Amino acid sequence: MKGCPSCGSVDKHGSGGPFTTGRELVEFVYNAHEGTIRDKLIEGGGYETVCQGCGAAFTMKTHVSRCPECGGVHAIAPIHKSAEHIQFAGKGVVIE
Ligand SMILES: [Zn+2]
Structure with missing residues (x-):
């Protein structure tokens, strides 16, 4: 069970989170x-x-978006409200 990206709580959910x-x-x-x-x-x-x-x-329109050029996966947790919090999975990383 992972943390909730809306409330940001990790106490109840263990490691990982927004x-x-x-x-x-x-x-x-x-x-x-x-x-x-x-x-x-x-x-x-x-x-x-x-x-x-x-x-x-x-433009990232959804919380997980792929670069149209290289397919690189980017994501942002909904509790964050600015582009500086966008995270990149890494070159060549495919999230299934
Ligand atoms: Zn790219």
Whole structure:
């Protein structure tokens, strides 16, 4: 059981959670709430960002988004409200 990305609680859920970084955060958001968080639209239309793998500009519209150029997986936990909290899974990492 992993932490809740909406409330940020990790006390009840053990390790992992919305304050981790990199691939751990991406996998956390991807799997959170049986996968219903990852396809949820980000409030306000999403975040303009730059791929942390290849540098291409794109817009994150859902909480887990792929770079249109290289397919790099990025994620942001819903409790965070700015693009600086976007985490990158790593080059060549495919999240299933
Ligand atoms: Zn990219």
